[in-house]
Amino acid sequence: MSDTPPLHLAVALDGAGWHPAAWREQGARPGELFTARYWVDLVREAEAGLLDFATFEDALSLQSSRLEGPDDRTDQVRGRLDAVLTAARVAPLTRHLGLVPTAVVTHTEPFHLSKAIATLDHVSKGRAGVRVRISARPQEYGHFGRRTLAPLTLGELQSPEGQSIVSALFDEAADHVEVLRRLWDSWEDDAEIRDAATGRFVDRDKLHYIDFEGPHFAVKGPSITPRPPQGQPLVTSLAHQTIPYRLVARSADVGYVTPRSAEDARAIVEEIRTERAAAGRADEPLHVFGDLVVLVDEEEGRAAERLAALDALAGEPCASDAEIFAGTPAALADLLTDWQAAGLTGFRLRPAVLGHDLRGITRGLVPELQRRGAFRTAYTATTLRGHLGLDAHPANRYATA
Amino acid sequence: MSTPLKQIHLAAHFPGVNNTTVWSDPDSGSHIDFDSFVHFAETAERAKFDFLFLAEGLRLREQAGEIYDLDVVGRPDTFTVLAALAGVTTHVGLTGTINSTFNEPYEVARQFASLDHLSAGRAAWNVVTSWDAFTGENFRRGGFLPREQRYARAKEFLATAHELFDSWHGDEIAADPDSGTFLRTARAGAFAHHGEQFDIQGRFNVPRSPQGRPVIFQAGDSEEGREFAAAEADAIFSRHDTLEAGQAFYRDVKGRLARHGRTPDQLLILPAATFALADTDAEARELAHGIRLKQVSGQTALRHLEHVWNTDLSGYDPEGPLPDIDPVPGEHTLAQGRSTTRHHRDPREIARELRERAEAKNLSIRELVIDITARQTFIGSAETIAATINDLVQRDAADGFILAPHVSPGGLDTFAAQVVPLLQERGVFRDEYEGTTLREHLGLAHPDA
Ligand SMILES: Cc1cc2nc3c(=O)[nH]c(=O)nc-3n(C[C@@H](O)[C@H](O)[C@H](O)COP(=O)(O)O)c2cc1C
Numbered sequence: 001m002s003d004t005p006p007l008h009l010a011v012a013l014d015g016a017g018w019h020p021a022a023w024r025e026q027g028a029r030p031g032e033l034f035t036a037r038y039w040v041d042l043v044r045e046a047e048a049g050l051l052d053f054a055t056f057e058d059a060l061s062l063q064s065s066r067l068e069g070p071d072d073r074t075d076q077v078r079g080r081l082d083a084v085l086t087a088a089r090v091a092p093l094t095r096h097l098g099l100v101p102t103a104v105v106t107h108t109e110p111f112h113l114s115k116a117i118a119t120l121d122h123v124s125k126g127r128a129g130v131r132v133r134i135s136a137r138p139q140e141y142g143h144f145g146r147r148t149l150a151p152l153t154l155g156e157l158q159s160p161e162g163q164s165i166v167s168a169l170f171d172e173a174a175d176h177v178e179v180l181r182r183l184w185d186s187w188e189d190d191a192e193i194r195d196a197a198t199g200r201f202v203d204r205d206k207l208h209y210i211d212f213e214g215p216h217f218a219v220k221g222p223s224i225t226p227r228p229p230q231g232q233p234l235v236t237s238l239a240h241q242t243i244p245y246r247l248v249a250r251s252a253d254v255g256y257v258t259p260r261s262a263e264d265a266r267a268i269v270e271e272i273r274t275e276r277a278a279a280g281r282a283d284e285p286l287h288v289f290g291d292l293v294v295l296v297d298e299e300e301g302r303a304a305e306r307l308a309a310l311d312a313l314a315g316e317p318c319a320s321d322a323e324i325f326a327g328t329p330a331a332l333a334d335l336l337t338d339w340q341a342a343g344l345t346g347f348r349l350r351p352a353v354l355g356h357d358l359r360g361i362t363r364g365l366v367p368e369l370q371r372r373g374a375f376r377t378a379y380t381a382t383t384l385r386g387h388l389g390l391d392a393h394p395a396n397r398y399a400t401a
Numbered sequence: 402m403s404t405p406l407k408q409i410h411l412a413a414h415f416p417g418v419n420n421t422t423v424w425s426d427p428d429s430g431s432h433i434d435f436d437s438f439v440h441f442a443e444t445a446e447r448a449k450f451d452f453l454f455l456a457e458g459l460r461l462r463e464q465a466g467e468i469y470d471l472d473v474v475g476r477p478d479t480f481t482v483l484a485a486l487a488g489v490t491t492h493v494g495l496t497g498t499i500n501s502t503f504n505e506p507y508e509v510a511r512q513f514a515s516l517d518h519l520s521a522g523r524a525a526w527n528v529v530t531s532w533d534a535f536t537g538e539n540f541r542r543g544g545f546l547p548r549e550q551r552y553a554r555a556k557e558f559l560a561t562a563h564e565l566f567d568s569w570h571g572d573e574i575a576a577d578p579d580s581g582t583f584l585r586t587a588r589a590g591a592f593a594h595h596g597e598q599f600d601i602q603g604r605f606n607v608p609r610s611p612q613g614r615p616v617i618f619q620a621g622d623s624e625e626g627r628e629f630a631a632a633e634a635d636a637i638f639s640r641h642d643t644l645e646a647g648q649a650f651y652r653d654v655k656g657r658l659a660r661h662g663r664t665p666d667q668l669l670i671l672p673a674a675t676f677a678l679a680d681t682d683a684e685a686r687e688l689a690h691g692i693r694l695k696q697v698s699g700q701t702a703l704r705h706l707e708h709v710w711n712t713d714l715s716g717y718d719p720e721g722p723l724p725d726i727d728p729v730p731g732e733h734t735l736a737q738g739r740s741t742t743r744h745h746r747d748p749r750e751i752a753r754e755l756r757e758r759a760e761a762k763n764l765s766i767r768e769l770v771i772d773i774t775a776r777q778t779f780i781g782s783a784e785t786i787a788a789t790i791n792d793l794v795q796r797d798a799a800d801g802f803i804l805a806p807h808v809s810p811g812g813l814d815t816f817a818a819q820v821v822p823l824l825q826e827r828g829v830f831r832d833e834y835e836g837t838t839l840r841e842h843l844g845l846a847h848p849d850a
Contacts, residue, residue, distance in 0.1 A: 030576035062604040072587035082515035088484035119481035145601040220538035
């Protein structure tokens, strides 16, 4: 065995897969995307591959290739189920896999999200996390009607005004996460006492008001839901540039980033670690995972062929915020270990076609990594924090004893 | 026989945050562990119940500025538990109580549509309208609603949710790989709602679910609540569980339907009900008495009266007579987060009624509270309970009952094993599920039919 720490692997589940034409490939089951069975099959495959966790994409609008609004396309997957509910639906049918649904924090209530993720942790017996995302899509504002955002192009988003909007949204997201975390701690672990002698069900001294007040909302607490098994479910977030890196550094346990090379990965990790230190959390563990869209086939050249065929079906080359890898399990293993050496602690792989490339990961990549001694050969923990080597049950900020 | 027998609907209410639950019972397990929910749901499904019911509370209750600690405290998130239960059951309906004040239609509609997909057509929504500022302190809007607006918002919330559910018709998804057509229409999910409470537009992102819309429940007893139910709901979760009160409520609410262009079979009346079941009627009466004493301690009784008196009564002897002082009128600040304190009737009038009741029956404080709160709907042997339930349903005091056992999660087991078979023998309760969706269990038409 080498002394490199073990590699962590997550899979990102979304629709039929991350290639826009994925739903047209053999084995894609596009007619079943809104059935529970489809999602159960996916997570069982991910668990058979011993992966750390699966993420479930979500948004509060219909998928669109445009930032400004719906694109009215009929040739791609449109529509999706709520990610928290999907994760909950599959939880009792899995035993080890971590379950990390996406939640949009810009329009939703931290109180509701906190109890939902705490409950996901209860129903999965310690395997819950959440991926928080902001909403900078004007159409999502229109779905709530409580606040407005003028239509923005990608260019405008990069302008100084655009950046200040984004910055404010990420500050609000940081507040949201702060409320989630305080609410998870608002019950001490042993608050429920069932003391028949005094007639008290709880010890109210072990329940805490969180009294959060920020510019966007105030939340009193305590949570309605007792502290979840992991104490603090995993908080994760995707980041492509400095402002979102800061959210990862301030608030997350796992950040997903999208480097284009090992060098790029090294620079990103360094930037995030610096922000982490600036946030006063240098000593707290933080995983930085690389995100990659992957097409995986044993046969040399086959994955590239499939990519070309999918691009042809889509009518344009696949474009992604993340690097697109098409190759053999061995080549992917090489890339992952190379980028790991640059400071990434794990990867969130986005299968181009779930019906095909998820198995490429679980039955191709995973055995390859195992042969190299770089990945677990059995689950050694039962909780998500446990898989990731994080403190299995972090101390409660409100506990005095 | 002249008229055919009515079929009874039965549902299971997971015991929770109220003094019905006897948490001190040695058989009482966790109200949070998922295993408890699984046990409860499996019992309900084995007994062919129509659905499982979860209540909701969005702030821990308080009394005199402190968290109320005498009852079960805490509950899991409704949607998350129901979605997980959908994974371990196949038929039983999944009814969740979700508030219309502290939520937004787009989000709730997509959660219910998702639950309906993930359960293959078993989702129901009990729309409640708690509006108080105390609960509001946990939410982004911060504020709350004036009481007069709670149903205005609820009505528009539900109407908006229906517009969202209906924004997909069910034939949009082609998913045809050969032609490359995923959607048959470019405008799937398009909606626009411009109203007093909500001004929203865009594209709903969950395709039409198996039931089209979730089944709608209402629970709220005011004039506005009853009107809301008559106009909008498929079922009412009521409190009126005796013959006379049940019949009066039944007549009142079903009588309102015609004005909304609806027929009596389009709204089911399902009162909450508790029970004490034993081998003989005498044993059941004894059991019931024991349960009542556990449900209402002296402390609980005083705390309960404080909801009305709105002042500290800890100096009174629970085994003694009712307080001779008058309730403190005005804003109720003593007991927070309870629906009983939201009713806003003149507390002096309620106090007078309670005093009269106590004097007429010669009851102490604790006995009075037991008398008004801890009354099992059904007491007796399985035979007696089956006969009583059937009688209440055949005589139109209800269309069925939502049963809340006093221990969790096993409190339904004997009922399922002993009472249900007797109802089946009488031909008034199903032997097998005939359909798979909750609408089918309840005999409600699909909205697209
Ligand atoms: C049988 C019954 C059960 C109820 N359950 C709940 C509940 O679980 N959560 C909640 O917030 N309100 C609950 N309520 C109260 C609310 O339904 C109601 O929206 C609110 O108190 C105002 O209704 P009203 O003034 O019409 O009675 C319940 C009411 C009844 C009659």
